[in-house]
Amino acid sequence: MATATGRDALTSRILPQMTLSKGDETSLTRPPAPASRFLKAQERAAKRFEVHGNAIVTGGAGTLGFAASKALLEHGLSGLMIFDLDPAQAEHEINELQREFPSSKISSKRVDITDGREVANAVSETASLLGSVDHLLCFAGVVGCQHAIDMTAAEWRRTLDINTTGSFLCAQACAKTMIQQGHGGSIIFVASISGHRVNFPQPQVAYNVSKSALLTLKNCLAAEWARYGIRCNSISPGYMDTILNEGEGIAEGRKIWAERNPMGRMGTPDELTGAVVFLLSNNATYINGTDLVVDGGQILF
Numbered sequence: 001m002a003t004a005t006g007r008d009a010l011t012s013r014i015l016p017q018m019t020l021s022k023g024d025e026t027s028l029t030r031p032p033a034p035a036s037r038f039l040k041a042q043e044r045a046a047k048r049f050e051v052h053g054n055a056i057v058t059g060g061a062g063t064l065g066f067a068a069s070k071a072l073l074e075h076g077l078s079g080l081m082i083f084d085l086d087p088a089q090a091e092h093e094i095n096e097l098q099r100e101f102p103s104s105k106i107s108s109k110r111v112d113i114t115d116g117r118e119v120a121n122a123v124s125e126t127a128s129l130l131g132s133v134d135h136l137l138c139f140a141g142v143v144g145c146q147h148a149i150d151m152t153a154a155e156w157r158r159t160l161d162i163n164t165t166g167s168f169l170c171a172q173a174c175a176k177t178m179i180q181q182g183h184g185g186s187i188i189f190v191a192s193i194s195g196h197r198v199n200f201p202q203p204q205v206a207y208n209v210s211k212s213a214l215l216t217l218k219n220c221l222a223a224e225w226a227r228y229g230i231r232c233n234s235i236s237p238g239y240m241d242t243i244l245n246e247g248e249g250i251a252e253g254r255k256i257w258a259e260r261n262p263m264g265r266m267g268t269p270d271e272l273t274g275a276v277v278f279l280l281s282n283n284a285t286y287i288n289g290t291d292l293v294v295d296g297g298q299i300l301f
């Protein structure tokens with residue numbers, strides 16, 4: 001039997017039952033060969049997972065935002081702008097991304113998402129630099145761990161200001177740009193399982209409320225902005241293995257969370273990226289106002 005090479009080798013691997021023996025080659029000239037039809041269908045399926053256009057990722061210098069940014073570039077994103085309080089913390093990794101994806105335009109900006117004017121300027125500068133803003137992913141966030149009875153108003157306000165108000169300001173500024181551009185867009189809020197139920201054992205009233213509010217914010221904006229072709233969805237990660245879960249009063253929970261998870265473990269940053277890519281892809285054009293929980297089943301019990 002002849003040894004298959006290149007495309008034929010791929011075909012043989014995918015459809016081993018169709019491997020041709022010597023003498024059967026003439027059937028290759030008979031269009032359309034079932035194997036090539038299958039490959040075309042595969043190409044079409046892969047295309048539906050491509051991500052087109054340019055994205056702003058807030059908190060993109062952090063663990064989950066960075067993992068999501070990389071996945072979007074892998075799926076074809078043309079331009080990436082990271083907004084973060086401290087993009088320098090990930091300067092090396094961002095430069096690495098540019099080397100890995102030379103045909104995409106990758107940039108970062110120091111932006112405090114709680115400052116509406118700063119956000120509006122940064123969004124319009126991004127639109128000029130990249131040519132458009134087509135997607136927004138709101139990863140920027142902070143976590144605190146205090147008993148409600150001891151919490152100061154300043155601590156409460158800071159968490160809601162960054163996690164909820166900051167995400168709203170970014171969404172509003174990007175939606176204005178998307179409406180002007182006239183071809184819609186897509187926004188993903190990063191909520192949490194903490195927006196669905198009370199965390200245990202760590203006391204996190206402000207954090208939980210900030211994430212729960214994001215779920216309602218997403219619903220309202222999905223309803224208001226669908227007429228402009230802007231889809232608003234959210235993802236709710238469960239306990240992911242990131243530095244956010246290393247802090248004082250929080251790290252102690254890691255063993256308990258894993259024990260209470262049906263899968264017996266925390267998630268990895270990469271395990272969140274499929275949901276992000278899906279929501280921005282052509283597979284999700286009719287998905288608006290939904291929340292994708294990615295938690296290994298943590299909230300089941």
Ligand SMILES: NC(=O)c1ccc[n+]([C@@H]2O[C@H](COP(=O)([O-])OP(=O)(O)OC[C@H]3O[C@@H](n4cnc5c(N)ncnc54)[C@H](O)[C@@H]3O)[C@@H](O)[C@H]2O)c1
Pocket residue numbers: 058059060061062063064065083084085086111112113114138139140141142143162166190191192193236237238239240241242243244245
């Ligand atoms: N790690 C988890 O288990 C988990 C679970 C559920 C939800 N989340 C959410 O996912 C998001 C990312 O989490 P992570 O684990 O990557 O955390 P992270 O701390 O690594 O990243 C958060 C990023 O947000 C940035 N940021 C904070 N305040 C900002 C501000 N005012 N303006 C601009 N940027 C600001 C930080 O500099 C940081 O780079 C957060 O919103 C978090 O609440 C995380």
Ligand SMILES: OC[C@@H](O)C(O)[C@H](O)CO
Pocket residue numbers: 143192193194199202204207237238239240244245250
């Ligand atoms: O609920 C899971 C996350 O929101 C987060 O990792 C946790 O609450 C932080 O302690």
